[in-house]
Amino acid sequence: MEDLKAWIPEDMLEKFDFYNYNHAAEILSQSFASEFYGFLDALQAIQISVSDILTPGGNQSPTPPKFSVLLDPDGWKEIRISGDLLVKI
Known part of the structure; x- marks a missing residue:
């Protein structure tokens, strides 16, 4: 989970379980930043x-x-x- 703190806000890490397979968070946050952070915004709101x-x-x-x-x-x-x-x- 330590590696996810760079990409996912702390409060979301407490609310949801995230798994980072093959550096998916890093790849998505850099290559598809708009979609990645839009999805995180939706998770925050739900x-x-x-x-x-x-x-x-x-x-x-x-x-x-x-x-x-x-x-x-x-x-x-x-x-x-x-x-x-x-x-x-």
Whole structure:
């Protein structure tokens, strides 16, 4: 977590769990600074309750619309990504 303090505000590190795989925070903050800090701003603004998390329904639960309200105006869209895993023995 020490390495994340350079890129993510301390109060957010206390509110959320962040994992920095292969220097993702450094790369995103430098190469896609507007998107990275815009996303952090959205995380700062979002209010998710335990009740929101426990409510079933997938995309119909209360949580996804809260993200949409914050991210859609900036052009963020939900997408599906699929891939194949090739294992050679």
